[in-house]
Amino acid sequence: MSTKKEILSIFALGGVNEIGKNMYAIEYLNDIIIIDCGSKFPDESLLGIDLIIPDITYLLDNKEKIKALIVTHGHEDHIGGIPYFLKKLNVPVYATRFTLGLIELKLKEHKLLRETKLIQIDSDSTLEFEKVRVSFFKTNHSIPDCLGIVFHTPEGNVVHTGDFKFDLTPVNNQYSDIHKMAEIGMQGVLVLLSESTNAERSGLTPSERIVGDHIEEAFMKAKRKVIISTFASNINRVQQVVEACIKTNRKLALLGRSMVNVVEVAIERGYLTVPDDMLIQPHEINKLEPEKVVILCTGSQGEPLAALSRLSSSSYRDAEILPEDTVILAASPIPGNERNVSKIIDNLFSLGAKVIYGSGSSTKMHVSGHGYQEDLKLMLTLMKPKYFIPIHGEFRMLHQHRLLAESVGVEKENTFIINNGDVVDIENMEARQTRKIPAGNTYVDGVGVGDVGDIILRDRKQLSEDGMLVIVITISKHERKIITGPDTISRGFVYTRESEDLLKEINRLVKTTINELQDDRIHQWNVMKQKIKKTVGQYLFEQTKRKPMILPIFIEI
Numbered sequence: 210m211s212t213k214k215e216i217l218s219i220f221a222l223g224g225v226n227e228i229g230k231n232m233y234a235i236e237y238l239n240d241i242i243i244i245d246c247g248s249k250f251p252d253e254s255l256l257g258i259d260l261i262i263p264d265i266t267y268l269l270d271n272k273e274k275i276k277a278l279i280v281t282h283g284h285e286d287h288i289g290g291i292p293y294f295l296k297k298l299n300v301p302v303y304a305t306r307f308t309l310g311l312i313e314l315k316l317k318e319h320k321l322l323r324e325t326k327l328i329q330i331d332s333d334s335t336l337e338f339e340k341v342r343v344s345f346f347k348t349n350h351s352i353p354d355c356l357g358i359v360f361h362t363p364e365g366n367v368v369h370t371g372d373f374k375f376d377l378t379p380v381n382n383q384y385s386d387i388h389k390m391a392e393i394g395m396q397g398v399l400v401l402l403s404e405s406t407n408a409e410r411s412g413l414t415p416s417e418r419i420v421g422d423h424i425e426e427a428f429m430k431a432k433r434k435v436i437i438s439t440f441a442s443n444i445n446r447v448q449q450v451v452e453a454c455i456k457t458n459r460k461l462a463l464l465g466r467s468m469v470n471v472v473e474v475a476i477e478r479g480y481l482t483v484p485d486d487m488l489i490q491p492h493e494i495n496k497l498e499p500e501k502v503v504i505l506c507t508g509s510q511g512e513p514l515a516a517l518s519r520l521s522s523s524s525y526r527d528a529e530i531l532p533e534d535t536v537i538l539a540a541s542p543i544p545g546n547e548r549n550v551s552k553i554i555d556n557l558f559s560l561g562a563k564v565i566y567g568s569g570s571s572t573k574m575h576v577s578g579h580g581y582q583e584d585l586k587l588m589l590t591l592m593k594p595k596y597f598i599p600i601h602g603e604f605r606m607l608h609q610h611r612l613l614a615e616s617v618g619v620e621k622e623n624t625f626i627i628n629n630g631d632v633v634d635i636e637n638m639e640a641r642q643t644r645k646i647p648a649g650n651t652y653v654d655g656v657g658v659g660d661v662g663d664i665i666l667r668d669r670k671q672l673s674e675d676g677m678l679v680i681v682i683t684i685s686k687h688e689r690k691i692i693t694g695p696d697t698i699s700r701g702f703v704y705t706r707e708s709e710d711l712l713k714e715i716n717r718l719v720k721t722t723i724n725e726l727q728d729d730r731i732h733q734w735n736v737m738k739q740k741i742k743k744t745v746g747q748y749l750f751e752q753t754k755r756k757p758m759i760l761p762i763f764i765e766i
Contacts (some may be wrong), residue, residue: 211753214362214636215237215238215364215636216237216510216634216635216636217236217363217364217365217367217634217635217636218236218237218632218634218635219233219235219236219367219400219402219598219632219633219635220233220234220236220237220627220630220631220633220646221233221234221245221600221627221628221629221630221631221648222234222262222263222264222265222267222268222629222630222648223249223262223290223629223648224245224247224286224600224601224629224636225270225601225602225607225626225627225628225629226603226604226607226628226629227249227404227603227629228249228286228543228544228545228601228602228603229247229248229249229250229261229286230247230248230261230262230263230286230289230290230650231244231245231246231247231286231287231600231601232244232245232246232247232251232263232265232290233245233600234268234408235341235360235362235367235403236274237340237341237362237363237364237691238339238340239273239274239339239340240274240276240338240339240340240341241268241271241274241275241276242275242276242277242279242338242341242343242360243268243275243277243278243279243300244278244279244280244281244287244358244369245279245280245281245287245288246260246262246263246278246280246287246289246290246291246294247262247263247284247285247286247288247289247290247421248260248261248285248286248289248290248653249261249286249289250643251652252545254670255616255652255666257259257654257661257669258652258653258654258661258666259653259654260289260652260653261650261651261652261653262289262290262293262294262650262651262658263290263629263648263650263651264647264648264650265294265297265298265645265651267339267646267647267648268298269297269298272298273606274296275300276300276301276338276339276341276383277300277301277302277336277338277343278294278300278301278302278303278304278484279300279303279330279336279343279358280303280304280308280312281309281355281356281357281358281369281371281372282305282308282350282352282354282355282356282371282372283304283307283308283310283311283312283352283354283442284352284355284372284442285442287372288308288312288315289315290313291312291315291316291317291634292315292316292318292321292569293651293653293658295316295321295325296319296658297319299324299325299326300326301326302325302326302327302328303328303334303336304327304328304329304330305329305330305331305354305355305356306329306331306478307352307353307354307444307475307480308354309329310474310475310477310478311442311474312327312587313327313469313474314470314471314474322360329714330345330356331345331354331356332345332346332347332356332386332389332664333345338619340342340362340363341360341361341362342360342361343358343359343360343361343369344358344361345357345358345359345361346359346386346389346390346393346681347383347384347385347386347389348370348371348372348373348385348386349373349374349375349376349379349383349384349385349601350371350372350373350374350443350578350579351417351440351442351443351445351446351577351578351580352442352443352444353381353383353444353445353475353480354383355371355372355373355383356371357369357370357373358369358371359393361564361727362399362638364399364635364637364638365397365398365399365400365595365635365638366393366396366397366398366399366400366402367398367399367400367401367402368393368398368400368401368402368592368594369402369600370401370402370403370404370588371404372404372406372578372579372581372601373385373404373580373584373585373588374577374578374579374580374581375387375413375414375580375587375588375638376414376416376417376418377416378416378417378418379416379417379418379445380417380418380421380445380448380449381444381445381448381480387591389677390588390591390592391591393591393592394592394593395747398488398592398593398594398595399594399596399635399638400521400594400595400596400597400598400635400640401428401588401589401592401594401596401598402598402599402600403585403588403589403592403596403597403598403599403600403602404579404580404601404602405585405600405601405602405607405609405610406577406579406601406602406606407577407579407580407581407584407585407606408582408584408602408606408607408609408610408613409582409598409605409606409609410577410582410583411581411582411583412581412582412583413581413583413584414576414577414578414579414580414581414584415573415576416576417445417446417449417576419573419576420446420449420539420573420574420575420576421449421452421453423573423574424437424449424450424453424537424539424574425452425453425456425457426536426599427461427535427574428453428454428456428457428503429456429563430535431457431500431535431563432500432533432535433499433500433531433533433534433535434494434499434500434502434503434504434534434535435459435502435503435504435534435535435536435537436504436506436517436520436530436534436535436536436537436562437450437503437504437505437506437536437539438505438506438507438508438509438516438536438537438538438540438541439505439509439538439539439575440509440540441465441467441468441470441471441472441507442471443539443540443574443648444471444475444480444481446539447472447475447481447505447710448481448482450503450505451481451482451483451484451487453503454487454503455484455487458501459500459501459502460487460488460489460493460497460501460502460503461483461487461488461489461503461504461505461507462488462489462490462491462493462494462502462503462504462505463488463506464491464504464505464506464507464516464520464525464527464528464690465506465507465508465515465516466507466608467507468505468506468516469766472492472494484585489502490694491526491527491528492527493530494527494528495527495635499531499534504520504528506520508520508553509538509540509542509550510540510542510543510546510549510550510590511542511546511548511549511550511551511552511553512549513549517536517538517553518549518553521553521556521557521560522556523560530557530560530562531560531561531562531563532560532561532562533561533563534560534561534562534563535562535563535564535565536557536562536563536564536565537564537565537566538550538554538564538566538567538574538575539573539574539575539576540564541567541575541577543591544583544603547675550566551652554566556643565687568570573763582609582613585610585613586613586616587615587756589613589617589619590617593618594619595623595638596624596625596635597611597614597619597624597625597628598624598625598627598633598635599611599614599624599626604626607626611624611626620744623640625640625642627642628645628648629648629649630646630647630648630649631644631645632644632645632646645733646680652666668758671756671757672758674699675702675755675756675757676699676700676701676702676703676755676756676757676758677699677700677701677702677757677758677759677760677761678697678698678699678700678702678715678745678749678758678759678760679697679698679700679762680694680695680696680697680698680715680741680745680759680760680761680762681694681695681696681697681698681762681764682694682695682696682719682723682761682762682763682764683764683766684723684764684765684766685765685766686766689727689732690727691720691723692766693714694716694718695719695720696716697712697715697716697719699712699757701757702755702757703753711752711753714748715745715748718744718748719744719745719761720746722737722740722741722744723737723741726740734763737761737763738761738763741759741761742759742761745759746759
């Protein structure tokens with residue numbers, strides 16, 4: 210991008226046309242300010258991949274311009290990529306008190322805490338960079354300390370809402386600053402970037418407060434112990450569980466590393482109030498009467514290794530679910546997790562538990578932290594933007610949000626539905642989208658970041674579907690004749706004892722192929738390997754309709 214032209218550029222490196230790995234940036238002359246750096250979990254097709262984070266190639270190429278990473282709130286889809294980002298680009302990180310606590314947990318784990326500059330902000334903070342000033346406003350979401358951001362640029366004001374809903378009776382008394390939002394709208398908003406997660410759901414998002422009443426009611430009715438699962442970061446929900454424990458005279462055990470860590474941060478920083486004698490260790494669960502115990506655990510999304518999944522399969526060391534126990538799933542499945550959650554619910558019912566799940570009117574154990582259509586329209590009405598970029602959602606959500614914007618007066622041609630990497634350039638208050646920058650997924654696998662690409666994933670897919678065949682041949686160095694073999698080893702393809710005839714035919718084919726190549730005086734390893742792969746591959750597909758990975762190995766003696 211040219212540094213001479215005074216152009217304001219806005220782009221996403223993650224978070225549009227997908228749920229997760231949110232990362233956005235504002236660029237003006239020599240200032241690049243990054244908003245959030247999230248991660249998302251892989252689907253079943255990405256075998257062995259642990260995490261997906263944004264591709265930051267463009268930021269690495271322009272690292273001298275990056276002034277800050279500003280974090281709107283502490284959910285994984287907004288902070289999960291920060292440790293990997295900071296290993297490559299050590300820039301100052303600005304976030305609220307609670308969000309910093311969650312970021313610090315990640316940085317400790319990655320041994321980055323000492324060399325990272327963390328700066329605490331709140332809704333009254335202002336930041337001054339070369340040509341851009343940044344201010345903030347309070348929003349309400351399913352985690353404490355959420356902010357919206359205003360970028361004051363020479364071109365005009367750009368507003369990023371963060372994740373939000375308008376809860377007029379929030380559990381933690383962190384009210385959305387509607388007056389400040391209206392003032393920002395009065396000053397004039399050139400571009401609004403607003404989240405679209407619930408753009409398809411009509412009405413207003415219900416208040417978190419109704420969930421507390423339902424949790425208390427379920428605790429009162431429970432005959433034995435209660436197991437409740439929710440997002441560890443939903444401190445409002447955790448506080449509601451604590452209040453229900455107080456009213457029903459129960460002790461509380463925390464299961465799951467993230468639950469223990471986040472609750473510790475929340476207590477230490479004053480966002481969660483728990484009586485001194487309430488928390489018990491997992492090994493104490495079975496020492497108390499069942500009607501005196503509540504277990505608060507992770508795993509509401511069906512994660513295979515999380516506490517709830519292990520409890521549902523009776524493989525958790527310190528606790529078990531017995532008939533007449535009550536299990537509450539106080540979270541809705543994120544799109545893509547429904548099958549795993551259903552499997553856990555089936556397991557829980559088979560153990561004889563009473564299971565309360567779903568967000569229907571009869572259970573109401575969960576309300577969304579994301580605004581429904583009327584919340585989104587209220588934000589658009591308060592901000593009155595000239596240009597609108599819907600973010601944080603799959604295409605249908607962005608499309609629906611565009612229609613909502615039109616319904617409250619935003620011109621159709623002034624809404625930009627972008628892909629990750631699309632750049633919206635604004636010059637003289639006129640916006641256009643004509644160019645792209647590199648963007649995509651970076652895969653985290655174990656300690657490797659970005660070293661697993663499409664070729665490795667293709668190999669993993671082939672191995673998982675059709676297995677492999679290793680063909681070992683020993684050849685004399687001087688005469689180039691076969692000394693022993695071929696020996697064929699099958700893994701995940703056919704069971705050797707039941708397929709002796711097939712393997713004998715493979716060995717005969719390999720011998721014939723090598724002899725033919727030697728008659729033609731072809732001795733290069735790579736040519737011989739390719740020919741064996743092709744001949745054996747064709748034969749196997751004719752016989753079995755399968756395509757195993759074929760690995761010929763030559764040993765020279």
